[in-house]
Amino acid sequence: MFRRKLGTDCLEYTIERKHIAYADIKKSDSEDSSFQIPPKHDLPIYTIEEISKHTNHQERIWVTFQQGVYDITDFIYEHPGGEQILMAAGSAVDPFWMLYSVHLNPHVLDILEKYRIGNLDPNEENDSISDMSDPYANDPKRHSILKPASIKPFNAESPEQLLVENFITPNEIFYVRNHLPVPDIDASTYELEIEIEGKAKTLCLSLEDLKQFPKYTITATVMCAGNRRSEMTKVKPVKGLNWGAAAVGNATWSGASLREVLEKAGLTDVDLDKYKHIQFEAYDTDATGTAYGASIPIWKAVDRRGDVILAYEMNGVPLPRDHGYPVRVIVPGVVGARNVKWLGKIIVSSEESKSHWQQSDYKGFSPSTDWDTVDYSKSPSIQELPVISAICQPVPNTTVKVENGHIKVKGYAWSGGGQDIVRVDVTCDGGKTWHVARFDHHDPQTHPQHWSWTLWSCELPVAQGDKELEIWAKAVDSSYNTQPESFENIWNLRGVLNNAYHRIKVKVE
Numbered sequence: 001m002f003r004r005k006l007g008t009d010c011l012e013y014t015i016e017r018k019h020i021a022y023a024d025i026k027k028s029d030s031e032d033s034s035f036q037i038p039p040k041h042d043l044p045i046y047t048i049e050e051i052s053k054h055t056n057h058q059e060r061i062w063v064t065f066q067q068g069v070y071d072i073t074d075f076i077y078e079h080p081g082g083e084q085i086l087m088a089a090g091s092a093v094d095p096f097w098m099l100y101s102v103h104l105n106p107h108v109l110d111i112l113e114k115y116r117i118g119n120l121d122p123n124e125e126n127d128s129i130s131d132m133s134d135p136y137a138n139d140p141k142r143h144s145i146l147k148p149a150s151i152k153p154f155n156a157e158s159p160e161q162l163l164v165e166n167f168i169t170p171n172e173i174f175y176v177r178n179h180l181p182v183p184d185i186d187a188s189t190y191e192l193e194i195e196i197e198g199k200a201k202t203l204c205l206s207l208e209d210l211k212q213f214p215k216y217t218i219t220a221t222v223m224c225a226g227n228r229r230s231e232m233t234k235v236k237p238v239k240g241l242n243w244g245a246a247a248v249g250n251a252t253w254s255g256a257s258l259r260e261v262l263e264k265a266g267l268t269d270v271d272l273d274k275y276k277h278i279q280f281e282a283y284d285t286d287a288t289g290t291a292y293g294a295s296i297p298i299w300k301a302v303d304r305r306g307d308v309i310l311a312y313e314m315n316g317v318p319l320p321r322d323h324g325y326p327v328r329v330i331v332p333g334v335v336g337a338r339n340v341k342w343l344g345k346i347i348v349s350s351e352e353s354k355s356h357w358q359q360s361d362y363k364g365f366s367p368s369t370d371w372d373t374v375d376y377s378k379s380p381s382i383q384e385l386p387v388i389s390a391i392c393q394p395v396p397n398t399t400v401k402v403e404n405g406h407i408k409v410k411g412y413a414w415s416g417g418g419q420d421i422v423r424v425d426v427t428c429d430g431g432k433t434w435h436v437a438r439f440d441h442h443d444p445q446t447h448p449q450h451w452s453w454t455l456w457s458c459e460l461p462v463a464q465g466d467k468e469l470e471i472w473a474k475a476v477d478s479s480y481n482t483q484p485e486s487f488e489n490i491w492n493l494r495g496v497l498n499n500a501y502h503r504i505k506v507k508v509e
Helices: 048-052 082-086 094-099 106-114 258-264 298-302
Strands: 002-006 011-015 060-065 068-071 116-120 147-150 155-157 192-196 202-205 215-223 248-257 277-285 291-297 309-314 328-330 343-349 388-393 406-414 421-427 438-441 454-461 468-477 502-508
Touching: 048 060, 068 106, 106 116, 192 258, 202 258, 215 309, 215 328, 248 258, 258 298, 258 309, 258 343, 277 298, 291 298, 291 343, 328 343, 388 468, 388 502, 406 421, 406 468, 406 502, 421 454
Parallel strands: 192 343
Antiparallel strands: 002 011, 060 068, 068 116, 147 155, 192 202, 215 248, 248 309, 277 291, 277 343, 309 328, 388 406, 406 454, 421 468, 438 454, 468 502
């Protein structure tokens, strides 16, 4: 027996180890990661009417996917996503897998094929999902320069070389991290609910109400926990989007102070001993209507130096839809997953959010922890991120011209928790000699309120006759934290906290 984690980002099930030939499944030429499921001529054909009768354990639970018919009765109760998949009982699972497109890979389809019992009547194949619209059809348009890590939901990063061209990342090329379809919210009817557990009164604010609070502007970097995951996968495969080094951006954010909004809602100093967390619920929801959620420690929200804001502007304009329009929480110095977009509700609570993304994702583990031994309850949720740097110019595997015996290297560095970057070291001789980079753009704010990245450059000397180089970079923050040397000893099954030395190979001429 073995266990594999899959799903909304992580679903779990148990099956027997069994080789299933799946050569007949073909990747489609469409833009998303879809596959074409062919009919199996040795299996019976079923109509939609026949399939619709199989919706419970007694009658067996059947679903369709493309041309296949599957009896998932014996599988469903071991599947933590069973609540979602049961909604497809007796009908097509296709629209639910549009929501959770992580399922559309050969590993999952191998397992689904084990439960195949027949073929959908070809005369009814399109009818089975004709009344179910694509939940991503109303997503906003994106700039073509973004490099997608997935299409549905849409996740993409900027080309790395563009990141270091400007201290402030333009909205159009700011990385996009979506877990679900982008909600289309009418700002004129938008409401934000603030609840304090144990108190009957709740505060509801419109967008215009929020704008009546004093307006604060901060410059802060937001980074995905999986940034640079593609490098960790070279050690051993991990579960998650294959991000490069550009799942990060720096912007100015403007909005109301969360601390002041909580005071308006009735939070007092006495309450601070009772409550420990601030929970956030979003307007984006999954197939069951469950909202994306996350939480942060209450001290971060109420500390004047925490600078947490309910932002309605990004770089001086209303938030783009992909970045949380009309309101998102900006929690500077904290992993992007807690900077909840499309904010709908705030709960002052004694407990952490029960959301999947808080409890069963975005946590780090020992390199020896695998899917057979992982216990999410034993690890804390990621909040502040560790120090990191990345080389953005030159681009890996390109040819760089040597001028006056040097090549120019540029990149970014950042550390969570409001830590300042005090140094970036660069080498191209395996660490025998290190060269201290120059800071090209460095926010004057000091620890513990240094929220922005630092852009750096280095004139790196090249030995005569060198034709190929491996360039390394590492950063040091104001607590003298530095990056680990390699990924081997920080590998984790979810591929998060990817902050080892950044290493790229280039040719020189």
